[in-house]
Amino acid sequence: MKREFAVIGLGRFGGSVCRELSAEGMDVLAIDTMESKVSQFRNIASHAVIADATDERVLKELGIRNIDHVIVAIGEDIQASILTTLMLKELGIKKVTAKAQNDYHEKVLNKIGADQVIHPERDMGRKIAHSIISNNILDHLELSDDHSIVEIKAGKKLVNQTLVDLDIRANYGCNVVAIKSGQTDEINVSPMADEMIHDGDILVIIGADKDISRFEKQLIADE
Numbered sequence: 275m276k277r278e279f280a281v282i283g284l285g286r287f288g289g290s291v292c293r294e295l296s297a298e299g300m301d302v303l304a305i306d307t308m309e310s311k312v313s314q315f316r317n318i319a320s321h322a323v324i325a326d327a328t329d330e331r332v333l334k335e336l337g338i339r340n341i342d343h344v345i346v347a348i349g350e351d352i353q354a355s356i357l358t359t360l361m362l363k364e365l366g367i368k369k370v371t372a373k374a375q376n377d378y379h380e381k382v383l384n385k386i387g388a389d390q391v392i393h394p395e396r397d398m399g400r401k402i403a404h405s406i407i408s409n410n411i412l413d414h415l416e417l418s419d420d421h422s423i424v425e426i427k428a429g430k431k432l433v434n435q436t437l438v439d440l441d442i443r444a445n446y447g448c449n450v451v452a453i454k455s456g457q458t459d460e461i462n463v464s465p466m467a468d469e470m471i472h473d474g475d476i477l478v479i480i481g482a483d484k485d486i487s488r489f490e491k492q493l494i495a496d497e
């Protein structure tokens with residue numbers, strides 16, 4: 275099913291979102307104030323236009339009201355990002371995703387009704403920090419300030435044990451939501467209690483950060 279998207283701001287982030295959506299066959303309206311940016315997307319997006327998104331009249335003329343989901347990827351110009359997001363919500367766009375430059379920007383975007391606020395540099399920084407601290411944490415997805423989902427390489431202390439043997443929920447307060455097999459690459463979602471962990475497996479764990487950290491320190495940390 276084709277869905278309509280608009281990406282406002284074709285910098286590194288917006289440009290990458292626009293490329294991926296287009297590659298997935300989505301209908302994308304790409305907007306930027308700079309001719310040089312727009313011309314890069316003429317053969318990629320369904321429509322690429324030079325326009326200032328802070329001008330409400332221009333947004334209306336572009337038929338932005340008919341678009342399901344607008345991504346505001348204006349970077350440096352925080353004022354333009356806020357004004358654009360506010361107008362899009364006032365125009366009745368169902369879903370507006372906005373990129374925040376810093377925590378204050380994020381707060382304002384949430385207050386004025388952005389449906390999703392993303393902070394790619396901060397989130398990527400956190401991910402990298404977690405994987406630097408522990409070689410075993412392969413990926414980290416923050417669910418809230420104190421809860422996450424992590425992918426952890428099964429270490430020697432886990433191999434050839436079942437989930438019931440380890441009783442991770444009772445002992446550490448976190449849950450194994452999936453096991454990715456190191457041999458077959460298959461993913462076993464909601465594994466049964468008698469599921470055996472093998473060498474090379476990756477555990478997908480959900481829980482409070484303090485519990486995940488305790489689990490990681492006692493059972494996983496570089497053996």
Ligand code: ADP
Nearest residue numbers: 283284285286287306307326327348349350354
């Ligand atoms: P990134 O860090 O993702 O590269 P940038 O700040 O470099 O972000 O890019 C943001 C883009 O948003 C730029 O290409 C800029 O021309 C565009 N932009 C800034 N203000 C507006 C606006 N009012 N309307 C449309 N595009 C805008």
